[in-house]
Amino acid sequence: MSRLFQQLGVQGFMLGVWETVYLTFLSTFVAYLIGLPLGILLCVTDKGGIRPVVWLNKLVGFVVNILRSIPFIILMVALIPVSRAIVGTSIGNAAMIFMLIVAAAPYIARMVESSVKEVDSGVIEAARSMGAGTFEIVWKVLLPEAKPSLIVGAVISTVTVLGYSAMAGTIAAGGLGSIAVTQARPSNAQDVIWLCVALMVVIVQIVQEAGMVLAKKTDKRIRSEKSKNKKIKSKGDIS
């Protein structure tokens, strides 16, 4: 057992787990507050959407694409001055959360867009024929009908953000990634690195499983036992 392992102890690892979970969930949550409306906007204003506004769609799509094409580690460096201006600091957990939000929001916007686009156009047409306006279609048709898919998307987004959060060490924020990269790596404490990896795997598994169960429970499309089993299998394959 390495000296670092003993130094950290149960408490040190627990803190790492807590910081990882907290960085990931808080930033994913806030990123959804931005990404969800953006994703809906991308879908609704698209050519052939329920309220096409081509220039707005192009503009938002362009910004989202730019943010998504920058690798996270580079985005972090680029965001240092922005973070200092907005959050007041460019290091630590607060700065990390800010950067994770900036990186995750456009990703989430695309996830939401693709989920909402899956909603059958016939159902939207039926709602229009009943005199539903744009807002009612979004609120009462698109979101509820896309809910299972949106939940699956949220799971994937959360796991992605969890991966990003491992880079927290670079700006002196906490979490398992930080322990593994900035503390265990220099002192070559292999046991610490592997435990961090194992803990990360456990967190991802829990998020994944809980998310899938939730998605399956909310989906009212397939109910019979036989097809139920099929559904679980195919969902497992996707993610």
Place this chain on the structure above:
Amino acid sequence: MIQLLHLTKQYPSPAGPVAALSDVTLTIPDGAIFGVIGLSGAGKSTLVRCINLLEKPTSGQVLIDGEDLMKVKKRRLLEVRRSIGMIFQNFNLLEQRTVEDNVRFPLEIARFDKEKRGERVRELLRLVGLSEKAKAYPSQLSGGQKQRVAIARALATDPKYLLCDEATSALDPNTTASILALLKEINASLGVTIVVITHEMRVVESICTDVAVIGDSRIAETGKVTEVFSDPKSEIARELIIPELIRSVKSGGGNKLRLIFDGTVSDMPIISALAMDVGAAVNILYADTKNIDGMPFGHMVITLPAEEEKAAAVKRYLSEKHVQYKEEI
């Protein structure tokens, strides 16, 4: 009353605009079950979507009870749409809502009194015979049941008009019959004017009072079903309604008569009567009778005897017996 005046709808395409509707003028009288029949791609679906402006016509007028929908504000259009129910080939139910919540949906959109929604939903499910499925989800229903839910949903806001876009095309013959019976009942008991878009003759035959035949983006022919079906005049209507007859007329040689049975003489053994009373042996090229609105209608194509005299005698005899006929070449 629904009136379409000089409707034109064009879609842009790389090769220039393509016409889905060309100068379509149509009046759908209140209380009618109005069929619009045509081959796929003829413009039927576009036509029905122009009635509630799901598709905006390129030009022309859409008059609903005299109000031109092309000129009204968006807010008013949404209001008018609530008075026009619509059902679809693929049912288009909200998959994540129960049957009762599907029926409740248009009531939410129309801001129907919250207290009375439950009562109204129960009433509608009773009407379509699905009260016991209230808590089921669409994926648990058969096609016919889904269409019944869609009908209940379309009728929720008590519309004056009901548009049916190929509503039975995805159903088997028995289920089709039961859905058509339901539509007929709704028309009779609630006085809802129904517009039926279909490519199936039997749908028009079994429930429609009026029919418009659409072909190649134009209205080819329109009138009472009994008239149009017993004597279709346009080429496209004849091909749709009496395709075998057209073939039989085109194939055989010699002079031919098409006998038209209009419900009064159908049961009479006219051919054997011809042989016995006139002494003319005629050849039957084609015969088909259909039951429309409970009355027998049909066509029969016969070859006339070669001798002028005999042929004239046959015609005279038919006139005496009040059998309508037309010479076919």
